[in-house]
Amino acid sequence: MPVVPQSFAMGEMLAVLLARDMADGEKAIVGTNSDIQVAACNLARARHAPHLWWVSGPGGMTNPTEGIIRPAADAENIAVAQAVMDLPLMIDFIDWQVHFFDFAILGALQTDRFGNINTVCVGDHAKPRLRGPGTVGISALCGLSKRFYIMMTRHDRGAFVPKVDFVCGAGHMTGGSSRTDAGLPEGGPRLVVTPLGVFDFEPASKAMRVRSLHEGVTIDEVRDNTGFDLLVPDKIERTLAPDAEELFVLRRAVDTTGVLPAKFPWPKAN
Amino acid sequence: MKTSSGKIVDLATALSVVKDGMTVGIGGWIFHGQPMALIRGLIARGVRDLTLVPAPGSVAPDMLIGAGCVKETACVFISFEHLGLAPNFRRAAQSGTVKVLEMDGPGIAGGLRAGACDLPYGLIPDLGTDLPKVNPNGYRKARVQEGSRPLLEVPAIKPDVLLLHGQQADEEGNVQYFGAGYFDLLMAQAAKHVICSVDRIVPTSTVRQSARLTKIPSAFVDAIVVTPFGAHPGCSPGLYDQDEAHLKTYVAASRDQKSFDSYLDTFVRNGGGEPAYRDKIGAQALAALTSGGAAP
Numbered sequence: 143m144p145v146v147p148q149s150f151a152m153g154e155m156l157a158v159l160l161a162r163d164m165a166d167g168e169k170a171i172v173g174t175n176s177d178i179q180v181a182a183c184n185l186a187r188a189r190h191a192p193h194l195w196w197v198s199g200p201g202g203m204t205n206p207t208e209g210i211i212r213p214a215a216d217a218e219n220i221a222v223a224q225a226v227m228d229l230p231l232m233i234d235f236i237d238w239q240v241h242f243f244d245f246a247i248l249g250a251l252q253t254d255r256f257g258n259i260n261t262v263c264v265g266d267h268a269k270p271r272l273r274g275p276g277t278v279g280i281s282a283l284c285g286l287s288k289r290f291y292i293m294m295t296r297h298d299r300g301a302f303v304p305k306v307d308f309v310c311g312a313g314h315m316t317g318g319s320s321r322t323d324a325g326l327p328e329g330g331p332r333l334v335v336t337p338l339g340v341f342d343f344e345p346a347s348k349a350m351r352v353r354s355l356h357e358g359v360t361i362d363e364v365r366d367n368t369g370f371d372l373l374v375p376d377k378i379e380r381t382l383a384p385d386a387e388e389l390f391v392l393r394r395a396v397d398t399t400g401v402l403p404a405k406f407p408w409p410k411a412n
Numbered sequence: 413m414k415t416s417s418g419k420i421v422d423l424a425t426a427l428s429v430v431k432d433g434m435t436v437g438i439g440g441w442i443f444h445g446q447p448m449a450l451i452r453g454l455i456a457r458g459v460r461d462l463t464l465v466p467a468p469g470s471v472a473p474d475m476l477i478g479a480g481c482v483k484e485t486a487c488v489f490i491s492f493e494h495l496g497l498a499p500n501f502r503r504a505a506q507s508g509t510v511k512v513l514e515m516d517g518p519g520i521a522g523g524l525r526a527g528a529c530d531l532p533y534g535l536i537p538d539l540g541t542d543l544p545k546v547n548p549n550g551y552r553k554a555r556v557q558e559g560s561r562p563l564l565e566v567p568a569i570k571p572d573v574l575l576l577h578g579q580q581a582d583e584e585g586n587v588q589y590f591g592a593g594y595f596d597l598l599m600a601q602a603a604k605h606v607i608c609s610v611d612r613i614v615p616t617s618t619v620r621q622s623a624r625l626t627k628i629p630s631a632f633v634d635a636i637v638v639t640p641f642g643a644h645p646g647c648s649p650g651l652y653d654q655d656e657a658h659l660k661t662y663v664a665a666s667r668d669q670k671s672f673d674s675y676l677d678t679f680v681r682n683g684g685g686e687p688a689y690r691d692k693i694g695a696q697a698l699a700a701l702t703s704g705g706a707a708p
Contacts (some may be wrong), residue, residue, distance in 0.1 A: 174468065176440055200441045200468070201592040213439050213493075217591030217649035228627075230598040233525075237518035238537060240561075254584045262514065263505075267546045273505035275491035275498070277516035277543065278468050285539030310516065310539035324540050325562040405494070 148357065149385050152295065152337050153406025155356070155390060157181035158384040159335045159389040160247060160291055168244035170213045171236065173199045173286075177294060177401050179247040180211050181252060184396045185388070188230045188244060199279055202227035211401040240327045242389040246283035247291040253308045255350050255370045257313030257331030260306035267308060284311030289332040294407060297336035299369040311367060312318060316346035321348075336362050337409060340372065340381055344373050354379040417634050419585035423453045423644040423685065426607045426635040430573050433483075437502055437571030437603050438466040438473060439596040440646070442493055443654045445589070446472040447577040449609050449642035452680045452689060455479040461668030465571050466490065466596040467520070471646055471662065472575075474498040478672045479680070484511035486519050486550075495659055496566050499666035514547045518540040523569035524595065531568060538562035546585075574603035577643045578628060579651055583609070585630035591649025593627035600632040607635045611651055622695055641698055652701040656692065 147292045148155070160182035164170070168191065173227075183196040184207050197204045198214035203223035212218050220226055235242040247357045251274045252260040260279055284290055294301055315321045321330055330348070334341040339355040345351035351373035355364060361378060384392075392398075427450065430436065436454075440446045451472050454462075461483040469488035476482050478500030487505075504510035510571055515523075522534030539542075541570045542553035544564065554563040557697040561566055568606050574598050578587035589596075608628060613636075619626060638656045645662065647654040665675035689697065 174489075175491070195436045199594075200594055203592075215594075217444075220591065226592070228597070229592070229594050230521075230525075233517070233521040257592065262542075267514070267542075269508055270506055271495065273502045273512075276468075276487045276489040276514070277541070278489035279517035281516040281539040281541045281543070282518050282537075285537065285541075287417050308546075309540065315540060321540070326539065326540050327561075386588055 148383070149221065149409065150389055151200055151403035151406055152408045153178050153181070153402035154389065155384055156293055156295070156335050156406070157379070157392065157402060158183055158388050159340060160293065161189070161292070163333060163409040164191050165196055167193045168195070169242065169248050170194065171199050171243050171283060172198040176214050176247070177405060178212050178279070180214060181257075181397050181402055182247065185392050188391050188395045189388070192212070193258065194375050197227065197232070200229065202232055204308065209395055209398045211397050211399070219259060222300040223350035226386060236279060240286055243287035245289050245291060245332075246287050247293050248280055249295065250301070250311075252301055252303050253292050253294065253334065254303055254337050255308045255387055256315060256317045256348055257311060257334065257350060258306045258309045258315065259292065260308045262308040262310045264307055280311040284313065285326055286329070288329055291331070294333050294334065295338045296409065297338045297364075298367045302368040302370065305369040312344060317348045318346070319370070338367065341372070347395050351375065352378055353383040356381045357383055414553070415687055416552040417492060417584045418503050419633060420583055420613065420638065423449065423591070423634050423637050423639065426450070426465070427453045427457060427638045429605055430454060432460045432461070433500070435463040437574040437599050438464065438469055439574065439576040439594065439599055440472065441468055441594040442470050443646040444468060444591060444649055445594070445596070446643055446646035447575040447579045447609050448472060448475075448637035448646060449580055449645060449686050450575045451475055455481060455676065455680050456685070465520075465569055467599065469544060470660070474500045476696060477501050477504050478666060480516060482510050484513060486513045486515045486520070487601040488515045488517060490557065492663065493658070499663055500672060513550055514543055515539065515550060516543055519543065519550060519566050520569065522566045524598045524602045525569040526566070526568035527556070528598060529673060533565040533567050535563050536566055538564045547696075566671065569602055571599070571603040571604065574606045576600065576606065577648065578608055578610045579648055580612050580614045581610045581636050582614055584621050585633040585636050586626045587628035587633060587636070588619060588625040588628040589649065590651065591626065597627055597632065597687055600628055602616065603605040605634050606632060607637065608633050609637045609639045611640050611642060613638050641690055641693075643687070644693065645700070646703070652698070655662070655693070655701055655702070657697070
């Protein structure tokens with residue numbers, strides 16, 4: 143994967159790109175093992191979206207904003223939360239209610255041309271080449287929130303495949319109007335953020351499209367590392383890198399112990 | 413130990429209800445509140461052919477699978493998070509030695525709620541996933557009225573035995589949690605028999621002082637086992653952190669079956685039970701986990 147080293151870590155850049163797209167007053171959910179997601183939500187709260195509301199999916203803590211990024215399930219979040227909800231009550235709005243959440247941010251083993259998500263297995267389910275962790279709330283968050291983001295810490299042909307081997311989170315399904323035709327609420331993936339660029343989905347076909355490429359990344363490199371044909375606009379934008387103010391707030395108010403640079407450096411160029 | 417309620421029992425007595433072929437639920441969440449002393453006890457007893465219904469978990473289902481105690485397991489989520497994929501679960505799933513009943517959050521939530529309510533099945537939204545294809549008995553198309561959103565029926569989940577871990581309990585069997593309760597109470601409502609390990613016993617006056625910490629009231633518990641560090645190598649929220657060094661040892665030992673058997677012989681199948689386990693881990697290592705120093 144071609145990557146140009148920057149003065150900020152990959153995890154910091156992904157958090158900044160996600161935070162920029164969040165709006166004040168929105169409701170979000172953060173799952174297990176979600177350092178970048180926590181950082182993005184708290185960065186948005188610290189800058190332009192002070193009333194963004196987020197809840198730890200497993201732990202039920204709301205808006206824990208301590209300046210230290212902890213696993214969302216950790217008990218330490220309780221002391222810095224605004225409320226602590228119990229999961230058997232939360233399941234109503236997580237697993238059943240339509241459009242309670244404005245958005246969720248999900249990682250994946252694989253994603254595809256229409257932004258479907260797979261965290262279950264690579265290869266045939268009965269005898270997988272790679273057994274992944276499973277679906278947990280991804281099905282519900284992809285299916286029921288108003289939109290979702292796909293956050294990939296790797297961008298290569300293993301992760302960006304023509305069709306995911308197992309759909310555990312429905313994106314735009316087979317494109318066009320197939321998602322709502324299947325009876326799912328309006329929604330689906332809005333952006334895909336990766337170490338190479340930012341991608342969106344063309345409104346009619348719902349196929350993945352290049353929105354911007356990060357500094358130093360060429361379209362040929364992205365094509366070489368994507369297992370399907372991306373839609374490419376006539377003029378390709380350059381991703382606006384995190385600016386000094388964004389990085390200052392991120393490092394001084396959100397991730398004061400440097401979890402993101404420690405856990406999510408830029409991948410080594412190949 | 414004789415108590416007024418008779419619910420506090422030793423590990424062997426508590427686990428004697430678990431028979432080969434039973435359906436066993438496991439509470440907690442990933443590395444939080446994994447009932448490891450109970451898991452180790454089951455492995456030492458050599459139970460076989462279990463069907464597991466774990467809440468999103470890590471080392472608890474993974475160790476039982478690696479020890480050959482499991483015929484099939486539901487998988488909502490089994491992960492070692494930053495330490496990678498669950499090694500023994502992964503090997504068993506990829507080789508087909510354990511059958512995987514693929515599930516998701518709505519499936520286990522709807523199934524447990526139906527189980528707790530004595531309903532035959534729960535109704536969940538059809539979210540367009542491949543789950544019904546690979547688990548057709550777990551997800552059946554529901555008949556709905558014209559124009560309704562598409563729904564799936566998920567059969568009630570009623571584990572024969574449920575294994576939980578809390579931080580402290582009183583002698584009546586009220587279990588207190590210093591962190592989140594996750595699915596534990598809902599699972600306890602759905603299960604036929606509930607065994608809960610706790611790190612310590614406290615006077616009932618202590619429980620009454622902070623009754624809001626009681627996530628599992630005594631009516632939902634059949635047996636309490638007092639096992640200090642009973643969630644190790646996972647964390648017991650508020651008492652001790654997960655043991656990163658030991659978890660790495662565990663993952664390294666899980667590279668193949670022979671190596672993992674050797675891990676189990678050393679730490680689990682040595683005849684010494686939990687006291688021997690704590691000795692093997694070492695007082696200094698355990699004490700370090702209670703200092704908060706391992707937290708980020």
